[in-house]
Amino acid sequence: MVYCQPNDNIRPIIYFRIMSFISYIQLSAIKSLSQLYGQAFSENDFQLNETKPEFEGDYTIVLFVLVKALKKSPEVLGKELGEQILKDHPDFFSGYNVIKGFLNLTIDDQQLTSLLEENYTDENFGKKEPNHQKVMVEYSSPNTNKPLHLGHLRNNFLGWSVAEILKANGNEVIKTSIVNDRGIHICKSMIAWEMFAHGETPDLTNEKGDHFVGDYYVKFNDEYKKEVEELISEGKTKEVAEKEAPVMKKTQQMLLDWEQAKPEVRELWKLMNGWVYKGFDETYKRIGSDFDKTFYESNTYLLGKDFVKEGLEKNILFKKEDGSVWIDLSDKNLDEKLVLRSDGTSVYITQDIGLAQQKFEEYHLDKSIYVIGDEQLHHMKVLKEIIRKLGMPFADKIFHLSYGMVELTTGKMKSREGTVVDADDLIDEMVATAEKHTEELGKVNDFSKEELEELYEILGLGAMKFYLLRVDPKKRMIFNPEESIDFHGFTGPFVQYTYARIQSILRKIGSDEPVLNIDGIPAGKLLPLERQLIIMLEKYGNIILDAGEEMNPSIIANYVFNLAKLYNSFYAEHSVANAESSEKKKLRIAISVMTSGVIKSGLQLLGIKVPERM
RNA sequence: GGCCCCGUAGCUCAGUGGAUAGAGCAACAGCCUUCUAAGCUGUGGGUCGAACGUUCGAGUCGUUCCGGGGUCACCA
Structure with missing residues (x-):
């Protein structure tokens, strides 16, 4: 959704609150194209994708359609457009490259750190304002x-x-x-x-x-x-x-x-x-x-009879000899349908x-x-x-x-x-599995009995909900007991684990530094994993939008898993607490805080809770 | 039989018409004296059910066929 025209007088940072990166880039490209070639363009005139990881850049404009319309070679077009976009939005983009028919754009590091600084503690990040629907x-x-x-x-x-x-x-x-x-x-x-x-x-x-x-x-x-x-x-x-x-x-x-x-x-x-x-x-x-609100059929089963009467009067419904009432839907490729029995x-x-x-x-x-x-x-x-x-x-x-x-x-x-899997039995089994794993790992031996029980519920239910929500709802799914009980890989506990891991880092750092009030995240060259994480976090708003339009929680599940995975790679590669400099430490704390916030928020949309420790 | 949905790695699944089709599990090989190894890194594994067609470009769109499922109740 496009809310306003990009304007050079407004610093790009303002857009973070109202417009996603992808929308901003789209509008930038439209504007630069018009300026360059003196005609109107729309978002349908080109395609905007995420850049594939093997190429340099963050977002990619696919030029083929434009090539045809403008009768220019991809190389020339890409170069002209790249230059123009960079000239028009020097704050936002830091570079471009053209490979075949693809114009790859790189977002400036400063924009990413600004986005992080603006949003990293925002619990409602990615969520939309009331739309009165x-x-x-x-x-x-x-x-x-x-x-x-x-x-x-x-x-x-x-x-x-x-x-x-x-x-x-x-x-x-x-x-x-x-x-x-x-x-x-x-x-x-x-x-x-x-x-x-x-x-x-x-x-x-x-x-x-x-x-x-x-x-x-x-x-x-x-x-x-x-x-x-x-x-x-x-x-x-x-x-x-x-x-x-x-x-x-x-x-x-x-x-x-x-x-x-x-x-x-x-x-x-x-x-x-x-x-x-x-x-x-x-x-x-x-x-x-x-x-x-709960409706009971014993209260509603007599409803609808009025419409039968009305429908008969209007000749929308018809009565057969035995007194039963029908509607003819053959014009809609459906049969006749009974709406009232003969009795x-x-x-x-x-x-x-x-x-x-x-x-x-x-x-x-x-x-x-x-x-x-x-x-x-x-x-x-x-x-x-x-x-x-x-x-x-x-x-x-x-x-x-x-x-x-x-x-x-x-x-x-x-x-x-008798081949049904009973819900209560299954929940018990998942919670018991959570208990087994937790005991084997022995990381929370200091927990009280109540704390342990709560943790097992969070993990067991998290595993089950994630398992059932991670697939496209429209597709029928096969329930594999062994797989559903797995707590590794593409599972709820994996994502929960990433959250708990971040909390652990923050607890350790938090004792000597304020974690939630970093004044001024310093600009500076971002490492690839730092960039990737911020860019992925930024997408959360669009993910919520997509999941809403499609009414499909699996979009959230997939996103939150990929985010956790990316963070774990980052974690293995770079230290937060012992970062190379205090600036890097601040940056990584903010990335960690925001990642854990988005994980918590995303899992909440799936009905899954997060543990502080596990 | 009519209509609807599905067919992608051994298994379970991702994949807005764009670059060399991706994950997880399973298999194999590494990584814990440093922020939680429920983790990370790597290897192997594919005629995207089949064939035509549209397109500069098809796993993605169209047609036909094959295979699987659902549905077409005076049941709920």
């Missing part, structure tokens, strides 16, 4: 008949992180969840509990409520399978057996009773959902998921229409984001289309942030086959 992010949205599993974790981490990234881009964000607290699946657990529990409760068995209820869901399926097999052995067909199994009939009756608000059914329902919520809350608290009850999509409407009315949203798996791409497309056809104004403000399934190395997760 209201965005709702719906995520998590669990069923209350079984505990959360690995797939839910990807959803939760993704939703939470995207919400944070959107906040960092200046949006006002409302996090919500729609709890799927009613329906046949809940009744299954309820029936099984009535049949087999003999009054047991999570308190009596000392079990987490969601797991407790989930166990009865499994028991239901076992019983159901048994009954179906019995009926088949009595000579019934599979279809008939599945319909007539007594336990299934009971469950369907219970659903009807629930809908008629039969008190004893509602009471049991409330009781068992209460157990589940208690279990969920524990998990949510542990993984850091939170919601500004007059609503289907999933009917409530979705109603809830969407409620969200926009209640919160005056500019955008509504749904974090839902990609198996519902079709459903969300249909929903959007129906809303558009019904003439609701917010159809284009609905965005489905779809993400791929998490699969295991052994294949897909299936709850009925």
